[in-house]
Amino acid sequence: MNRKVKAKDRAAAVEFVNKLIEQYTTAVKGLNELFEVAPDLCYKDDGVGCCNLDTATSRKGIVGPARSKLIRQRRSKLEKHDLTPHNACAYHKINEGCILDELKSPLCTAHYCKGELDDTKYGADYVFRMLKYLLNTEARKGNRKTKIESGWRIVGEVLDYADDIKREVSDSGIETSVDG
Numbered sequence: 481m482n483r484k485v486k487a488k489d490r491a492a493a494v495e496f497v498n499k500l501i502e503q504y505t506t507a508v509k510g511l512n513e514l515f516e517v518a519p520d521l522c523y524k525d526d527g528v529g530c531c532n533l534d535t536a537t538s539r540k541g542i543v544g545p546a547r548s549k550l551i552r553q554r555r556s557k558l559e560k561h562d563l564t565p566h567n568a569c570a571y572h573k574i575n576e577g578c579i580l581d582e583l584k585s586p587l588c589t590a591h592y593c594k595g596e597l598d599d600t601k602y603g604a605d606y607v608f609r610m611l612k613y614l615l616n617t618e619a620r621k622g623n624r625k626t627k628i629e630s631g632w633r634i635v636g637e638v639l640d641y642a643d644d645i646k647r648e649v650s651d652s653g654i655e656t657s658v659d660g
Contacts, residue, residue, distance in 0.1 A: 493545070496624045500546040501553075503631040504614050505582035508589050510639040511607065512581065518649045535570045541586025541608060544615040554583045586611035610638050 542550050558571060561579050569588075571580050578584060590608035613620075614634055620627045 492624070496628070497546045497549055499628050500544065500615060500617065500631065501550060503628070503635050504546065504550070504611065507611060507614060507635045507638040508582040508584055510642045511589050512584075514642040514646050517646045538569050538571060538588055539585050541590075541612040542615060543612060544617050546615055550583060550615075554580055557581075557583060586615075606641075607638070610634055 539551065539554075554571070557579050561573060569578070571578055573579055578588065580588070586608045589611055590604040614631055617627050620630050622630070
């Protein structure tokens with residue numbers, strides 16, 4: 481009987497981590513879509529941008545019970561790409577940018593350099609806090625079910641935030657093509 485309980489607890493823990501990752505990657509994907517509309521001018525210049533973080537720093541903000549699985553998923557992406565060393569984060573390909581897509585850390589997702597968005601439109605601190613909060617279940621009250629429910633509310637807030645900025649960029653007539 482004890483083995484069945486432990487197996488059930490492990491399965492519930494795995495499912496919880498998977499849901500946290502689903503929430504996190506959904507939010508990051510929405511923010512990545514924003515960056516497609518308003519690309520970083522620094523990236524436009526050299527295909528890398530100003531991201532010259534080491535791999536450990538590029539993990540900043542990845543916390544909580546999903547941390548180890550997210551890092552393994554990131555390593556897996558790195559192993560699939562043949563990257564040439566350059567003065568940038570190990571997860572960047574020259575003229576392509578970050579290979580992590582929705583697996584970027586809160587720090588990397590929050591960073592925005594010399595782009596068409598100014599600080600009044602894109603709040604890097606807000607983005608960093610919200611993404612880190614999604615992963616940090618200790619900050620949320622309640623049982624696993626309640627934590628997942630509160631996480632989806634945060635995902636919705638982040639996606640609405642990204643959509644609002646995309647509309648502002650679209651309405652402003654800003655050049656939105658990375659090619660110029």
